[in-house]
Amino acid sequence: MNxxxxxxxxxxxxxxxxxxxxxxxxxxxHIADCEECRRFYEAVKxxxxxxxxxxxxPDKKRQIEELIAQLGKYQRRxxxxxxxxxxLMTCIISGAEVHFLSTIPFLILTPFVCRLYYSRSSPIIxxxxxxxxLGGLLSEHNSSYIPFFTVIALVNGAVGVxxxxxxxxxxxxxxxxxxxxxxxxxxxxxxxxxxxxxxFWGNPVGYTKALLQTNDYVNRTYEQGTLDFKGVYFSFxxxxxxxxxxxxxxxxxxxxxIGFYRDGSVTDEYKFKxxxxxxxxxSDDLKTAIAAAVDPVPSLTVEASPQAKLEITKDDLxxxxxxxxPDKLDKAEKLRASESGKLRYEILFGASxxxxxxxxxxxxxxxxxxxxxxxxxxxxxxxxxEIKAMDPSGNIQTVELTKLTTExxxxxxxxxxxxERPKDQP
Numbered sequence: 001m002n003x004x005x006x007x008x009x010x011x012x013x014x015x016x017x018x019x020x021x022x023x024x025x026x027x028x029x030h031i032a033d034c035e036e037c038r039r040f041y042e043a044v045k046x047x048x049x050x051x052x053x054x055x056x057x058p059d060k061k062r063q064i065e066e067l068i069a070q071l072g073k074y075q076r077r078x079x080x081x082x083x084x085x086x087x088l089m090t091c092i093i094s095g096a097e098v099h100f101l102s103t104i105p106f107l108i109l110t111p112f113v114c115r116l117y118y119s120r121s122s123p124i125i126x127x128x129x130x131x132x133x134l135g136g137l138l139s140e141h142n143s144s145y146i147p148f149f150t151v152i153a154l155v156n157g158a159v160g161v162x163x164x165x166x167x168x169x170x171x172x173x174x175x176x177x178x179x180x181x182x183x184x185x186x187x188x189x190x191x192x193x194x195x196x197x198x199x200f201w202g203n204p205v206g207y208t209k210a211l212l213q214t215n216d217y218v219n220r221t222y223e224q225g226t227l228d229f230k231g232v233y234f235s236f237x238x239x240x241x242x243x244x245x246x247x248x249x250x251x252x253x254x255x256x257x258i259g260f261y262r263d264g265s266v267t268d269e270y271k272f273k274x275x276x277x278x279x280x281x282x283s284d285d286l287k288t289a290i291a292a293a294v295d296p297v298p299s300l301t302v303e304a305s306p307q308a309k310l311e312i313t314k315d316d317l318x319x320x321x322x323x324x325x326p327d328k329l330d331k332a333e334k335l336r337a338s339e340s341g342k343l344r345y346e347i348l349f350g351a352s353x354x355x356x357x358x359x360x361x362x363x364x365x366x367x368x369x370x371x372x373x374x375x376x377x378x379x380x381x382x383x384x385x386e387i388k389a390m391d392p393s394g395n396i397q398t399v400e401l402t403k404l405t406t407e408x409x410x411x412x413x414x415x416x417x418x419x420e421r422p423k424d425q426p
Contacts, residue, residue, distance in 0.1 A: 095135020214243030
């Protein structure tokens with residue numbers, strides 16, 4: 001094979017630096033001895049170098065601009081994703097009322113910060129609609145709360161974005177007065193928006209105060225395990241935070257709220273339910289006793305109301321009373337008796353206030369005497385008892401019983417009055 005032909009075939013690769021080491025060495029050795037191939041090599045090399053010089057240089061500035069544009073595009077996408085994630089978490093926290101966090105006005109502050117961080121308003125505001133629906137869906141309220149919360153999220157989002165736009169606009173102003181005015185207006189919108197949020201959802205200070213106060217009160221007032229703390233909620237009507245607690249009464253799990261008014265007084269729904277349950281049970285006991293003593297048995301309505309603060313615990317209710325240990329049972333018996341002495345009973349001969357039994361005065365006094373004998377025989381404790389019925393003329397007749405009342409005193413305590421006229425009018 002002709003060596004010159006092989007070398008000439010390898011020369012373009014050698015000139016471009018693409019030939020292997022062995023091929024390059026072969027070309028170099030051959031052109032050192034062969035004049036014809038050396039001239040051919042120089043021609044190929046010169047042609048390659050002139051071609052390279054005539055090739056236009058890449059537009060480096062344009063490449064840099066394209067790279068910056070691409071990076072900016074990625075940055076905007078990352079910002080948008082972070083904004084949407086922040087709005088999603090905000091709507092979930094606020095909609096699901098996640099304890100302490102729900103009292104912070106994230107529905108306003110998050111859109112405000114997002115608009116300072118991100119250059120567009122529409123994605124921030126638009127995201128409040130689907131995320132608001134999701135947040136409302138996660139709440140403990142009924143389905144009507146979902147559109148309500150969505151509107152709240154949309155309005156609060158618009159307030160936060162509007163405040164941020166004014167602040168950004170102010171920062172771009174050259175004149176100090178205009179800059180200060182726009183930023184002050186944005187700050188004012190943000191402030192009043194947060195104040196409005198607090199009036200609906202409460203605030204972190206009130207939440208923390210209610211948390212500490214109600215738990216301290218429960219620990220001091222009730223035995224451990226009586227009430228299970230479930231969180232703090234805000235009442236828009238009362239403008240107060242309440243502790244929410246769970247308990248079991250009559251085998252049913254229920255909830256009760258405990259709170260402190262501004263004057264320091266306590267509202268205890270659990271105690272109210274204890275007192276109410278105790279009064280209903282004592283009323284039922286008294287009604288059973290009367291029904292057994294009065295003949296013929298009329299329709300009876302018995303209601304009890306405490307005339308002093310009751311000191312009732314769950315052990316003193318009928319549902320638990322008969323299952324107590326001997327030491328607790330003895331204590332509960334004494335407490336039930338003493339607390340029953342704080343009750344005022346109202347006994348109506350009739351199904352209700354609107355449906356009295358019509359009795360003559362003599363029959364009414366006879367039945368009242370039977371009631372008094374029952375109270376004395378059974379040694380039932382009470383503060384006072386008022387017995388009511390209607391006479392044949394349509395007047396309301398009453399007698400008042402106390403622990404010292406005798407049957408001879410009944411005619412003296414008898415009263416009759418027109419139900420259309422107050423008792424204190426003649």
